[in-house]
Amino acid sequence: MPNDTPDPLYYLRNFERALGWLAERYADLLTDAEHAFLTGFACLPEVSRALLTRMLMRKGALFRTSRLAYREIGCPLAAAEPLVAAGWVDADAPLTLDALFDLSTRAELLALFPAHLAGAKAARKHEWLDLLRGMHADAQPYAAWHPHADERVLHVSVAPLCERFRLMFFGNLHQDWSEFVLAELGVYQYEPVAFEPSSRAFQQRADVDIYLALYACSECVETLDASGNGDAAFDTLLHAVETIATDNPWLATRRAKLLYRIGYHAERRRQWDTATAVYQRCTWPGARHRRVRALELAGRADEALTLALQALREPESEEESQRVARMLPRLQRLHRQAGGDSSRLSPPAGRVSRSNASASAREIERSVLTLERPAQPPPVEYVVLDHLSEPDAPVHYVENGLINSLFGLLCWQAVFAALPGAFFHPFQRGPADLHAPDFYAKRAALFNQCLAELDGPAYRATILRHFDSKAGRQSPFVFWNMLSRELLDLALDCIPALHLKRFCERLLRDIRVNRSGLPDLVRFWPRERRYELIEVKGPGDRLQDNQIRWLDYCVQHGMPVRVVDVRWADGDAEADHSTAERSANESGDAHTTEAAA
Numbered sequence: 001m002p003n004d005t006p007d008p009l010y011y012l013r014n015f016e017r018a019l020g021w022l023a024e025r026y027a028d029l030l031t032d033a034e035h036a037f038l039t040g041f042a043c044l045p046e047v048s049r050a051l052l053t054r055m056l057m058r059k060g061a062l063f064r065t066s067r068l069a070y071r072e073i074g075c076p077l078a079a080a081e082p083l084v085a086a087g088w089v090d091a092d093a094p095l096t097l098d099a100l101f102d103l104s105t106r107a108e109l110l111a112l113f114p115a116h117l118a119g120a121k122a123a124r125k126h127e128w129l130d131l132l133r134g135m136h137a138d139a140q141p142y143a144a145w146h147p148h149a150d151e152r153v154l155h156v157s158v159a160p161l162c163e164r165f166r167l168m169f170f171g172n173l174h175q176d177w178s179e180f181v182l183a184e185l186g187v188y189q190y191e192p193v194a195f196e197p198s199s200r201a202f203q204q205r206a207d208v209d210i211y212l213a214l215y216a217c218s219e220c221v222e223t224l225d226a227s228g229n230g231d232a233a234f235d236t237l238l239h240a241v242e243t244i245a246t247d248n249p250w251l252a253t254r255r256a257k258l259l260y261r262i263g264y265h266a267e268r269r270r271q272w273d274t275a276t277a278v279y280q281r282c283t284w285p286g287a288r289h290r291r292v293r294a295l296e297l298a299g300r301a302d303e304a305l306t307l308a309l310q311a312l313r314e315p316e317s318e319e320e321s322q323r324v325a326r327m328l329p330r331l332q333r334l335h336r337q338a339g340g341d342s343s344r345l346s347p348p349a350g351r352v353s354r355s356n357a358s359a360s361a362r363e364i365e366r367s368v369l370t371l372e373r374p375a376q377p378p379p380v381e382y383v384v385l386d387h388l389s390e391p392d393a394p395v396h397y398v399e400n401g402l403i404n405s406l407f408g409l410l411c412w413q414a415v416f417a418a419l420p421g422a423f424f425h426p427f428q429r430g431p432a433d434l435h436a437p438d439f440y441a442k443r444a445a446l447f448n449q450c451l452a453e454l455d456g457p458a459y460r461a462t463i464l465r466h467f468d469s470k471a472g473r474q475s476p477f478v479f480w481n482m483l484s485r486e487l488l489d490l491a492l493d494c495i496p497a498l499h500l501k502r503f504c505e506r507l508l509r510d511i512r513v514n515r516s517g518l519p520d521l522v523r524f525w526p527r528e529r530r531y532e533l534i535e536v537k538g539p540g541d542r543l544q545d546n547q548i549r550w551l552d553y554c555v556q557h558g559m560p561v562r563v564v565d566v567r568w569a570d571g572d573a574e575a576d577h578s579t580a581e582r583s584a585n586e587s588g589d590a591h592t593t594e595a596a597a
Helices: 010-027 033-042 046-056 076-085 097-103 106-113 115-119 125-133 158-172 178-184 205-222 231-244 249-268 274-278 286-295 300-312 318-337 357-362 380-388 401-410 446-454 459-469 485-494 497-507 545-556 573-586
Strands: 062-064 155-156 365-371 395-398 521-525 531-539 561-568
Touching: 010 033, 010 046, 010 158, 010 178, 033 158, 046 076, 046 155, 046 357, 046 485, 062 097, 097 125, 106 115, 106 125, 115 125, 178 446, 205 231, 205 249, 231 249, 249 274, 249 286, 274 286, 274 357, 286 300, 286 318, 300 318, 300 365, 318 545, 380 395, 380 521, 380 531, 401 446, 401 459, 401 485, 401 497, 446 459, 446 497, 459 485, 485 531, 497 545, 545 561
Parallel strands: 365 561, 531 561
Antiparallel strands: 062 155, 395 521, 521 531
16 A cells, blocks of 8 residues: 655655766766765765755754754754764854844843843844944854853854755756755646756866856845945956856856846946946847947947947847937937048948837837726726627737747747757756857757748647647746637637747747737637737837837738727826836836846
8 A cells, every 4th residue: 555644854855866966967076075975975864864954955054953843853953963073064153143143033132132232122133233243243152142042053064065066956056955845746847858967067167166156246246236335346346257267158158147237237337438348348138239328428429339330230139220220310410419420320221220119110000099997907908908808809918928838839849859058957947048149059950840830730739739748847938827728729720820930930039038028918800710919008108129129020021910009088197197107117218127138
């Protein structure tokens, strides 16, 4: 008779699986200390292994034994003894006052420091810390801070080594060991990928060190403004990133993205020359048009114009063409005012007309819909959906979900192909190189094979088969919570295969950028087997750049699309102004919207 009782040590079994995975795939990159950990861990008593695993899965490296109460482990001090003997845990680690505060409640701190805190009981905890810092500069064991306590504080000194193991297993630091549990519980389901045992995130030990160095620098970017010594911290950070060199394409991409963020931060600090220099050394998409803007604001308009014309001659993307075309008239005007050569004012032939955002937007069908304002208005897209939807012409709110999902279902095999550098472990939502410049090029034959099905009737069966067989599995494209069989059938009945092919082609052209910006609503006429996409704009809202590019693309290829501008019948100008202000804050201009690129 099967035993259905859950294993109370499930987390230990999962951690041991991960260690076995690392021993199999990374033996040549591990130090003697790391090999010793893998060997020694297996020899420990089970309760000791379980206690260490529990602590590694929690936040921080300091733990009070009173807060390590696990039935399957028993006494934490007894379980910790072999860990202390191995040097992996310290039961008498010196604690700073800050660390003591992190581990203690307000009541405990009042009992520990009654003379100093009695008169400040209403103050916040951080205010108490500021008050006591000057009096208690030295670190000391928990027993010295709290002589009458019947517990100890354990410091997991082996935590950095295990953090490195976590990085090597996942290839990132945003996933943790809970992935095993979530997968077993069915919270997340992942596509099984039959990659080779040799497939791994890091090919040499230096790659791990470089990743950690870049990660540390990335964390510093988030705290630059709060550091208190802005210029010095910024210069130190920039120097640190510039000294990190790698020939690993994946890590080079991470470094480029980090440089882009630093360049943007320099812009926010109005350090235009610094921003220009950083962007010049940066290969992250968008760095060139940011550099054009920084050059202009640095008073180097002639250089900005030269770079802008170069970008228009050989644009890296539709996004760059659009943004640079918007800058060009202003740069040309500055060039004329400075008495520059007029022959340099003409943009490359044929480059601007389709890139100019406002010109493209005027070609798109646009209408105004005046509606009664609901008492408690839902998002304006749903108001329009309810107004337009009819039994014979249903309307669905899909935004980016429908087209991405159709693409993801059709091209499932290509997306999850086990190519080198794509999959490292069983808990990946998609390939690690999804946003790499050569993502499509490396899989061109596979994607072309998928898109070729759109030339005949086979694509429908493929999409429906994957909808059934892959249901719920993590994917960078498929929106399972939005997608239903009813919506899928309507889309396959009403969207021509040629149009679906055009959507897929544009997604593959620039996956990072083109997965967003699609219209809000889709309307179907099942009897006529036709559809239209509808972008909804509330009072004062405006089209964003990525939306304009998708609308323009649809117009170019004869795909039915229009924009509906909603006006409220009561004409509440104040409410409309608030909407417009919110829209401006959300969409912004080219200078304020790319910090999180």
